[in-house]
């Protein structure tokens with residue numbers, strides 16, 4: 001062990017010896033001015049460091065973005081302590097470097113590790129502690145923790161508490177809570193962002209502020225206004241929610257010839273009206289012959305969590321959705337934390353520890369887009385979706401997540417996520433491909449763009465709304481410099497935030513008037529009067 005440490009230290013000192021002046025100035029700034037001395041060599045990695053390539057790609061979910069043409073960070077900083085985040089922000093400003101903050105690295109467009117100007121990454125991989133307080137029914141979580149680590153930590157203290165956030169355990173807390181965050185508890189408890197009580201953030205001047213010190217406007221903005229806009233959120237205090245000891249899950253697949261179109265059509269009328277204990281989403285899946293080993297798969301899976309036992313679920317389903325023909329043998333009872341493993345797609349019987357696994361289950365090249373639906377889509381339009389799917393040779397997915405319930409009770413302006421009452425469900429369209437190469441990538445992206453175009457008449461309008469956590473740069477981007485105007489950015493901003501976009505720009509203008517925290521879709525400043 002000792003030899004390995006000596007070797008790594010040697011490699012690190014060699015790598016620093018070959019670093020550029022800008023990197024050395026940054027290190028010097030961290031060392032002297034901000035006294036982050038003790039660990040500087042352990043937390044700052046230049047490209048010449050042997051650990052740099054590993055760190056750069058370690059949490060990336062969409063490998064599509066890391067290729068020979070993308071600009072790489074001058075340094076990766078992996079702080080353990082808030083003082084090191086403060087120092088990294090102040091040193092970047094001093095040297096006119098941009099920063100990208102990364103928690104779980106799942107950004108769809110790679111905004112936590114890509115930049116078109118010289119930049120550093122602040123990667124919160126070492127800031128992942130979680131403190132659960134069951135008496136108070138709260139938890140403090142650092143941004144670098146994952147959803148899986150949070151669900152695991154809650155389960156270690158209580159099997160009748162949970163948290164309403166997303167389904168993929170490797171998603172990072174930092175980006176997820178910053179953009180809203182929804183999963184199987186959305187109909188009962190709303191978004192992750194609806195359940196935040198406090199937060200610590202390092203602002204553009206390097207100050208560490210909590211809710212009281214940052215003020216209610218900034219605290220409002222960070223709960224759904226999108227990551228990378230207002231500062232680096234170090235940690236969040238969340239409200240835990242109660243779940244029954246036993247919940248029920250089921251997944252019922254139906255192929256087109258088994259009446260999938262009729263079922264999807266009917267589901268639209270009931271899914272957002274059901275008892276709020278019942279969440280039934282649909283995953284429409286199309287897999288081309290090449291990816292499925294010879295036989296096309298086209299099916300809709302009805303994938304559900306019920307906050308109760310089978311005895312209560314079956315009569316409820318018979319009353320509200322008899323067309324699905326759900327039987328007790330389709331259902332399994334388990335604890336809520338086990339249901340998080342089920343929805344993550346781990347095999348039955350997997351231990352709780354899989355929630356701590358850092359290996360991303362679904363890592364592959366992908367492109368996604370999103371919509372909100374306010375009126376049921378006609379049946380013939382649903383039939384047309386299958387035809388669109390059949391043109392995709394690789395894997396195409398449409399996930400339809402029902403809203404209603406608690407989501408109807410929260411006002412559009414409570415937090416920046418505005419898609420509340422009146423939205424029946426959210427759609428996420430996704431194409432995935434494993435083969436590298438522009439041809440496959442272009443073909444898949446063209447397919448999803450055609451599907452998105454096809455859906456235009458059937459989804460929300462004025463604006464055609466989108467979910468910021470399903471980041472989509474096709475909606476528009478900021479210019480490379482700081483000259484994007486508020487009106488230009490509204491092209492995409494209003495789709496994500498509707499009437500809250502202006503308020504986000506007001507907060508941004510106040511807390512970051514020089515637009516230091518910026519990226520391709522960051523909140524713009526308001527024009528000065």
Ligand code: FDA
Nearest residue numbers: 103104105106107112166167168172174175182227228233
């Ligand atoms: P990442 O680290 O890439 O950050 C995303 C953005 O937030 C970047 O702009 C980044 O700079 C910024 N940011 C990160 N940490 C920050 C911090 N501490 N302070 C300030 N800004 C910060 N969503 C959902 O609602 N429900 C779901 O079930 C799922 N499921 C899902 C599965 C898979 C496989 C993927 C790839 C994604 C999802 N998502 C999702 C979407 C997910 O919520 C979204 O991509 C989050 O932004 C990811 O957060 P990370 O911290 O992992 O991303």
